[in-house]
Amino acid sequence: xxxxxxxxxxxxxxxxxxxxxxxxxxxxxxxxxxxxxxxxxxxxxxxxxxxxxxxxxxxxxxxxxxxxxxxxxxxxxxxxxxxxxxxxxxxxxxxxxxxxxxxxxxxx
Amino acid sequence: xxxxxxxxxxxxxxxxxxxxxxxxxxxxxxxxxxxxxxxxxxxxxxxxxxxxxxxxxxxxxxxxxxxxxxxxxxxxxxxxxxxxxxxxxxxxxxxxxxxxxxxxxxxxxxxxx
Numbered sequence: 258x259x260x261x262x263x264x265x266x267x268x269x270x271x272x273x274x275x276x277x278x279x280x281x282x283x284x285x286x287x288x289x290x291x292x293x294x295x296x297x298x299x300x301x302x303x304x305x306x307x308x309x310x311x312x313x314x315x316x317x318x319x320x321x322x323x324x325x326x327x328x329x330x331x332x333x334x335x336x337x338x339x340x341x342x343x344x345x346x347x348x349x350x351x352x353x354x355x356x357x358x359x360x361x362x363x364x365x
Numbered sequence: 366x367x368x369x370x371x372x373x374x375x376x377x378x379x380x381x382x383x384x385x386x387x388x389x390x391x392x393x394x395x396x397x398x399x400x401x402x403x404x405x406x407x408x409x410x411x412x413x414x415x416x417x418x419x420x421x422x423x424x425x426x427x428x429x430x431x432x433x434x435x436x437x438x439x440x441x442x443x444x445x446x447x448x449x450x451x452x453x454x455x456x457x458x459x460x461x462x463x464x465x466x467x468x469x470x471x472x473x474x475x476x477x478x
Contacts, residue, residue: 287464288464290466290467292469297471298402298454298471298472298474299469299470299471299472300408300456300469300472301469302466302467302468302469305465305466305467343407343408345408347464350413350420350421350463351396351398351413351415351420351421351460351463351464352398352410352413352421352423353400353408353410353467354410355407355408355409356407357407358407
């Protein structure tokens with residue numbers, strides 16, 4: 258069983274829709290990261306969370322430590338949001354353990 | 366905004382050859398990392414580096430791999446005697462502290478033929 262599970266694997270939405278991507282993990286963690294990977298391959302850090310909720314523009318990330326679950330929400334989605342969204346956890350030391358990613362496609 | 370710079374962006378090498386992937390982390394960052402992503406798979410941790418030594422490494426990071434910070438600004442990953450299965454995107458990252466957020470480089474796509 259993977260330590261970090263994401264759902265869905267693929268998500269297609271229409272422009273303007275509210276999007277939710279989920280991440281569950283099986284180990285105790287010190288922090289959870291949400292990352293964005295564009296088609297060219299580059300990785301951009303979106304959020305680092307250890308509790309509660311963070312917001313940046315149209316992106317919102319929440320985490321429930323007791324339930325070992327985090328969600329990434331995108332409000333008013335736009336085609337430029339199309340990318341792979343990756344959840345990664347730090348459980349000990351400084352290394353990150355990555356999920357498989359969620360491929361998001363937003364159609365105009 | 367400060368960036369992590371990786372060179373080259375693409376490298377093709379013959380099986381058995383040595384390659385050196387280069388990274389310039391953000392200047393005030395203290396922790397440096399290498400990760401790799403085989404095509405179609407998830408990103409995997411290779412190694413972390415702090416205070417001029419390896420602080421953590423994965424099972425993937427065997428004797429074929431080595432890291433170095435030769436001059437206070439560059440951070441390199443050397444792969445000796447490359448194998449076909451080393452073909453992947455290699456990402457460098459840095460962070461201010463052990464518990465701080467990461468900044469990733471744009472990656473080096475290594476193809477071993």
